Amino acid sequence: MHAKPALSALHRVTARGARLTRGWSASPRAMDVLTALSCLGLTAIDLPGLAAADNSLTGRSAAVVLALGCSTLLVRRRMPWISYLAALLFIGWLHELTLIQFALYSVGRYRGRRAGVLATLGYLAFSLFLFCCVPGWPETDHESLTGFLGIVVPIGVLASAVGIAAYRHDLVAELTARRAEAAVLQAVQQERTSVARDVHDFVGRELTLLTVRSEVLSMRSRETSYAKDFEELADTARRAHLVLNEIIVQRGERASTPGVEGLAALAEESGRAGSPVRLAMDPEVHGLSPLRQAAVYRVVQECLTNAAKHARGETVEVSIAADGPRLRIAVSNALPDRTPGRAPVSAGSGTASMSERVISLGGTLTATRTEDSYEVVATLPRG
Known part of the structure; x- marks a missing residue:
């Protein structure tokens, strides 16, 4: 089969790509392009064999077919099943097992354990069906079946297992990030609570004094035209104090925002x-x-x-x-047109x-x- 050395080659390419991108903050799209090119490079090793085999492909047409199949890896994050179906087509038509490794890894990585196991079982069943029922595959004697399983099973199981492990690693990393974010939010909330208490203590005191002084001035100017203004000022300060209590003191007891x-x-x-x-x-x-x-x-x-x-x-x-x-x-x-030097007070x-x-x-x-x-x-x- 054309993909006998594919496992070790895949490991070498993956390790080399990891070293290449370790210090490079690559985007997901760039990683998908690199993955597709890596797969195309590995499948290109089989171009002479594909052109010589009985599959109606020339060297140029074989290169086009392989490039189209590998290009499905560009959407492996959102639609990994497209790469999986293209890989099954490659197995049945070209006896090519390279793309299926990338496809099984992608399904396990981006769809989880259940999808990865299902995809692996489907791949093994499909390969066994081709081996037993499709002309052109090896005869079904015990020796050739053992050799067949020795190639097909490790390819599928290892690729899917690595993808599922990466999926679990992503989940752990996301959980760690969310815990760190929750810790930061909790710290911010504690700081806000501390600030709110200070605001309540100092601003509340000033509002109380403002209310009392306004009421006193209202009583003193009862016979003047300013009495109503002082009463309104006292009412405004009193309402502001009540709102301050609702927002800070009674926040946990009932909703303070209409x-x-x-x-x-x-x-x-x-x-x-x-x-x-x-x-x-x-x-x-x-x-x-x-x-x-x-x-x-x-x-x-x-x-x-x-x-x-x-x-x-x-x-x-x-x-x-x-x-x-x-x-x-x-x-x-x-x-409106603002008079220079009379801008309102605003903290922004x-x-x-x-x-x-x-x-x-x-x-x-x-x-x-x-x-x-x-x-x-x-x-x-x-x-």
Whole structure:
């Protein structure tokens, strides 16, 4: 058979490729191309024999057929069964066993143990059928059957076993990476908790003082026109303190972020603050999970806050639409001419916070600013 030295040759090529790529951060596509070229190089050794055999192939046509078969390895990650079927065709037509080794390895590597074992059993059964029933293969005496099994079985079992081992190695590596990521997230969460406690202690104290002083000033100026302003200031500080408690202290007890049903009140509040809102929302949005509704609310809330800072008096367009499996949130507003030296106070972290929240749910967020407008577009998976 043409592939008697193929196992040792495959090991040599694999080891050489490993040394070649050890210091080279190769992409998966580049590795697939290298694998296909390696397989083609090994099968090219059989070109003289294929042209001389009774299979109606010349040297040029044999090279084309082998190249087409090896090219199926370019899709071995997504569709390894294509290489497997092409390898079975090579066995029956050309008695060529090189491609089947790469195909069985690919099935085991990218489809797991069950698929690898199934592919190996199918390969062995097909080879045994050809050996026993197809003319042109060796006669079915005991000696030739033993030699046949001594070639076919090790090729299939070893290639599939190496692929399954690599699959398990990939699973262990992914598990290790996920554990490391979970440890980092836990550390970040602990740091956030520590920061939140500091914020609650210091900001909460200042808000309490602001509330008390505003109430005192309201009582002292009861007979003046400023009494109502001080009362509103005291109410605002009190609400801010309550929200601070809900976000930091009671986070684990109940949800502190409203859903999409709170957008109407949010738009009304923004209108009272001087930034009218035109809200357009698909009815299907009400069927989203609470986590996604909270994300929608926070994105719109941050955008309205930015509009109040940078575009006070301008109308804010808010559109929340269900686009197939995705949810699209678009918030835009015009930008007024800003007097030099009177830019609003802004830390610039609002957009980053929105983006982090959206990305954590598998979505994307883009913020586009032009000379006369500002637009934020976020997309989220609905499921």
